[in-house]
Amino acid sequence: MSSLGDLFGVRKPVIAMLHFPALPGRPRHDRSGGEARLLDAVGSDLLVLQDAGVDGVLFCNEADLPYQLRVGPEIPAAMAAIIGELRRDLRVPYGVNVLWDAIASLALARATGARFIREVLTGVYESDLGMIEPRIGEIAGYRTAIGADDVLLFDNVQPEFASAIGSRSVADRARGAAFLGVDAILISGPAAGAALDMRHLAEAREAARDTPVIANTGVRAERIREIFSIADGVIVGTSLKVDGVTWNPVDPERARRLVDAAGQARSALPVG
Incomplete structure (x- = not known):
């Protein structure tokens, strides 16, 4: 499980979400605010999160509802423009997530220097968006073709808003993903910010063996010790926002509280 430690420089990293407002071409996009509003919103959250002491950040087009399984070029182009403006301010490792398009995420990572992507990369799922059917072989081949083999998967x-097709358990899916060479396995609750099932987290952790397992939703300061007893890291967004609402700006006090709780939880872990 050295990949996470090597990337973030800490045991059990806290990776914080940087949610973009709706991007060009999406129903909620603020045309009058344009690029300036995007840069202000994402840049302000970045400074708050880094000042709070998070270990990494993940840029995501969270507000692009309703989500697409394949996005147009305007989405990663807009994200790349904003990330490019912010690169001089970035002090922590960063990843990208273009919902729900793994190829677009890889292209964006290659263009911006992101170190990892978050996507549904294996399995088949019925979802509110339709059938999610990633093809890990094509995704991995594309990563190599564009010279992005250093981008972690x-x-x-x-995944949120989705159920696996067939009878394979969480453990089966985690074991298969690890065998196919992903760099980390994520376990989520039913929606953004929703608590995950700790049994699923434990099943994935046991099945994944040397592949890190990360809690992807429902991470709060008061639960971080429990989650760190199993997970190798966390991705957190909603609980860091003003009033705990996904679409709000990051609350500096909530961010500091979670980072402090994570530090205390790490200190209580067994050595090794």
Whole structure:
């Protein structure tokens, strides 16, 4: 499980979400605010999160509802423009997530220097968006073709708003993803910010063996010790926002509280 430690420089990293407002071409996009509003919103959250002491950040087009399984070029282009403006301010490792398009995420990572992507990369799922059918072989081949083999693949094997097709358990899916070479396995609750099932987290952790397992939703300061007893890291967004609402700006006090709780939880872990 050295990949996470090597990337973030800490045991059990806290990776914080940087949610973009709706991007060009999406129903909620603010045309009058344009690029300036995007840059202000994402840049302000970045400074707050880094000042709070998070270990990494993940840029995501969270507000692009309703989500697409294949996005147009305007989405990663807009994200790349904003990330490019912010690169001089970035002090922590960063990843990208273009919902729900792994190829677009890889292209964006290659263009911006992102170190990892988060996507559904394996399995087949029925979802509110339709059938999610990633093809890990094509995704991995594309990563090599564009010279992005150093971009880590974070695979959400228990995605939000979706259920796996067939009878394979969380453990089966985690074991398969690890065998296929993903760099981390993510376990989520039923929606953004929703608590995950700790049994699923434990099943994935046991099945994944040497592949890190990350809690992807429902991470709060008061639960971080429990989650760190199993997970190798966390991705957190909603609980860091003003009033705990996904679409709000990051609350500096909530961010500091979670980072402090994570530090205390790490200190209580067994050595090794």
